[in-house]
Amino acid sequence: MTTTSEAWTPPESEPAAAGPAPISPADVAEAARLVSFGLQAKLLPARDAEYGELVRRYREDPPFGRLADAVATGMGLVVLEVSARAGMAVAAAEDSVFAVRMGDYSRRAASESTDRFLHGLAHLAVAALAFPRPEDLADDGYLGRVTVNGVDAFVRQACRRLEERAEAEGTNTDPASDAPGLEAAWRVWARRSATGATKDARRLAGSTTGIVSKAVSFLVDSGFLQKTSDDSGGTYRTTARYQLQVRDLAGGAAMAELLDLGVVPVSDGTPTLAPPDESDELVADAGLPFHAL
Amino acid sequence: MTAIADQPTRPAPGPAADEGLARRLKALACTAPLHDLDSRKVNLAGEYASYTMAEVGLAAIDLVTLNMDFDTGADRDIVLARLLPRIAAQNPGRATAEHERVARWVLESLINVGSVDRGFRAVYGTFGPDGEYTRRDYDFKLIEEVPGQDGGVYLRTTDEAVNVLVGALDTDVTSAQIAAEVKLEVLIRRGRLADAQLAAEQARYRTVQYAETLRRALEATRRNVRAVDWMETVPDLIDEALDHIADRYRHENAILTNIRKARDESVDGEHKRRAAELVDIVKDCIRRHTQLQTRLLEAGPLFRAEQDRQAFAAPAARSGIDLYGQLLAPVLTLPLGDATRPTDAFFARATGLRTPVSVRVADLVDLLLTPPVEREHLGAELPEPDLVATPDDSRFSEAQLEAALDLLDLPADAPRRLSGLLADARSRGAALGEDGEDGDGEELAYLVALLAVHAASPPVGTAYRQGEERLLFAVDDGTRLDDPGFGGADLIVGSALLDAVGMAADRKDAKGTGAAG
Numbered sequence: 001m002t003t004t005s006e007a008w009t010p011p012e013s014e015p016a017a018a019g020p021a022p023i024s025p026a027d028v029a030e031a032a033r034l035v036s037f038g039l040q041a042k043l044l045p046a047r048d049a050e051y052g053e054l055v056r057r058y059r060e061d062p063p064f065g066r067l068a069d070a071v072a073t074g075m076g077l078v079v080l081e082v083s084a085r086a087g088m089a090v091a092a093a094e095d096s097v098f099a100v101r102m103g104d105y106s107r108r109a110a111s112e113s114t115d116r117f118l119h120g121l122a123h124l125a126v127a128a129l130a131f132p133r134p135e136d137l138a139d140d141g142y143l144g145r146v147t148v149n150g151v152d153a154f155v156r157q158a159c160r161r162l163e164e165r166a167e168a169e170g171t172n173t174d175p176a177s178d179a180p181g182l183e184a185a186w187r188v189w190a191r192r193s194a195t196g197a198t199k200d201a202r203r204l205a206g207s208t209t210g211i212v213s214k215a216v217s218f219l220v221d222s223g224f225l226q227k228t229s230d231d232s233g234g235t236y237r238t239t240a241r242y243q244l245q246v247r248d249l250a251g252g253a254a255m256a257e258l259l260d261l262g263v264v265p266v267s268d269g270t271p272t273l274a275p276p277d278e279s280d281e282l283v284a285d286a287g288l289p290f291h292a293l
Numbered sequence: 294m295t296a297i298a299d300q301p302t303r304p305a306p307g308p309a310a311d312e313g314l315a316r317r318l319k320a321l322a323c324t325a326p327l328h329d330l331d332s333r334k335v336n337l338a339g340e341y342a343s344y345t346m347a348e349v350g351l352a353a354i355d356l357v358t359l360n361m362d363f364d365t366g367a368d369r370d371i372v373l374a375r376l377l378p379r380i381a382a383q384n385p386g387r388a389t390a391e392h393e394r395v396a397r398w399v400l401e402s403l404i405n406v407g408s409v410d411r412g413f414r415a416v417y418g419t420f421g422p423d424g425e426y427t428r429r430d431y432d433f434k435l436i437e438e439v440p441g442q443d444g445g446v447y448l449r450t451t452d453e454a455v456n457v458l459v460g461a462l463d464t465d466v467t468s469a470q471i472a473a474e475v476k477l478e479v480l481i482r483r484g485r486l487a488d489a490q491l492a493a494e495q496a497r498y499r500t501v502q503y504a505e506t507l508r509r510a511l512e513a514t515r516r517n518v519r520a521v522d523w524m525e526t527v528p529d530l531i532d533e534a535l536d537h538i539a540d541r542y543r544h545e546n547a548i549l550t551n552i553r554k555a556r557d558e559s560v561d562g563e564h565k566r567r568a569a570e571l572v573d574i575v576k577d578c579i580r581r582h583t584q585l586q587t588r589l590l591e592a593g594p595l596f597r598a599e600q601d602r603q604a605f606a607a608p609a610a611r612s613g614i615d616l617y618g619q620l621l622a623p624v625l626t627l628p629l630g631d632a633t634r635p636t637d638a639f640f641a642r643a644t645g646l647r648t649p650v651s652v653r654v655a656d657l658v659d660l661l662l663t664p665p666v667e668r669e670h671l672g673a674e675l676p677e678p679d680l681v682a683t684p685d686d687s688r689f690s691e692a693q694l695e696a697a698l699d700l701l702d703l704p705a706d707a708p709r710r711l712s713g714l715l716a717d718a719r720s721r722g723a724a725l726g727e728d729g730e731d732g733d734g735e736e737l738a739y740l741v742a743l744l745a746v747h748a749a750s751p752p753v754g755t756a757y758r759q760g761e762e763r764l765l766f767a768v769d770d771g772t773r774l775d776d777p778g779f780g781g782a783d784l785i786v787g788s789a790l791l792d793a794v795g796m797a798a799d800r801k802d803a804k805g806t807g808a809a810g
Binding site: 091116149172177181182185187188189207241246249252253254 | 315369404406409410411412416417419427428429430431432434437438439440442444446614615616617619620621622623624625626627628629630631632633634635636637638639640641642643644645646647648649
């Protein structure tokens, strides 16, 4: 029994902890059960007694916690947090079967580079508007609110500022005809129509509100947003899981790509710890972090 | 030295001179969709050459601009409906459906519905600082579709469209408006109303444009307090705008008084009509100013509420990523090729996970074999109707009807005159009245008279079908009725026996005439 239990514990855990508490197959089943609850993103521990009990056990019984973590890792999942408010918040690791691929998300995005960018940007903009300040992202109690039309207007406003700045600087932002990849990203969003009338009164899928709307409804299915009303093209509020996902995974990953492109100067190696006063100033004129330096 | 040496070989002296050309090329490009309307109309299936599409297009831009309100935009149906009279006037002989088709086609062409961006693109060339020639894309829209509060799609004209329309490129909003209004005043003083109307309309376009500028500023405030400078820029802007409104309001009211006077004093019918139109336009300007002022007054409280929400929240223990300042804004400045990398990375991690779906054959079999759910074939229980007794308002009572029918129950071989029946009815009615029943002789006589008149056209067919054996009939033989209450012919009233079994129509007719004789 003890030998099997040691096979289940991750190798980096302290061997002393495994000694007194032998782990039975029933424990493994429970740990796997907890992970399966975690995969049902819309389910909350407060709504399901068994789920709540397993979350409590995870927090109070460290060997069990490690076991659940190991099960999740083995399945290609990253555990972000296990708590009463978020449940077992798991995210798909890269190349995991649970990961969402752009091609599955939108067929058009798979082939068109502009659409691929617009869909990605829509998700980024939803997050940026849901957590407008760094503190909002850090504050566990914060609930963000977004509307579909608001996200579109928010990005358009940012694009307009860049356009005005380019005009003030006298730069010609019209892209060269033979190099579409060099067109400034903001122009792609600004150029796309915000909405459009369709024959069957549905939202025009290729319009920016259509793209944002697809993003938010996808996030609702992921248990990241909850719809509160139909106002302004759909009003949504964030869940704890979305905050975790953006804060602990997505923000950092996108930031790393930016750093890789040489856009953001590496101040202290951790881009999540930007000085607040600097960021204030930057938001004030909606400028760029590297521009102030 | 090298620059001077290069000059003769270079076609353009540099980016500064090039800019004016580029701007004019862009202005020219904005008119292209309008010219395009007339050149593309031959592609429409049907005979559309007699419509001048550019005119319709410009009218459409006018209509959208004038119907745009502060929040949303112009309603598509209203624009289409108002466009129809002009199209109909161009070709009055054609069907309304065709006019509607032209209106829709023009509007959709100006939105450029077929393209993915729903906009236009023109290509122009510039010389770089090093003399290198680059072709560039200029993207623009004339009418754009925007989402409304109610989820509908509304139309707004873009700045490009307004500029094309007004024909004044690169002009300052405020000064252009002042200029337009001064011009208007002068024109009115000189009595040149035709020109005055043009100037007034231009002033209105300027007003709309001004409102649009302010709307954007306020919208930005609502989204992020710190994105807007509330220390100086915005208060200045609001003060300026309020001053502007007060100024315009005074100005336009003065103009309004002047034009009203011109309208009332003018003897020329055409002048009167133009002045009346002008009054409408200026009124509309004033309405727009009032609307703008309301928004400006709301701006302060809005800022304070947003500041409470955004700025005075307790600072968090940890600091997170500034998603806007550190991610979104830098990404937007990148070239498209690079920008896709961070957005892809964000997308891959911020969309959550999906459990892969796989079909289990066992489930499929179960699903297919499950009988459909029985539905309740009796619907919901009906509520017991709440019945209210209606008062009996019939003119004659049951007893009176009985007495009348009794009087008219005549033997088949002894028809009577109406005068006799009426006399009988009066005496019988009086007797009924004495018995404590309602009614009197006159009432019963009236009922008898009615029944007799009714019998003048006896329902033979009905009686025949229903198999009745007797039928009351009345015939006029020319004798006048001498009665205090009724006038007309003294009818002969009698009963006809019907042979319900025999069904012989001729016999029945013969009997009827025989009895009448």
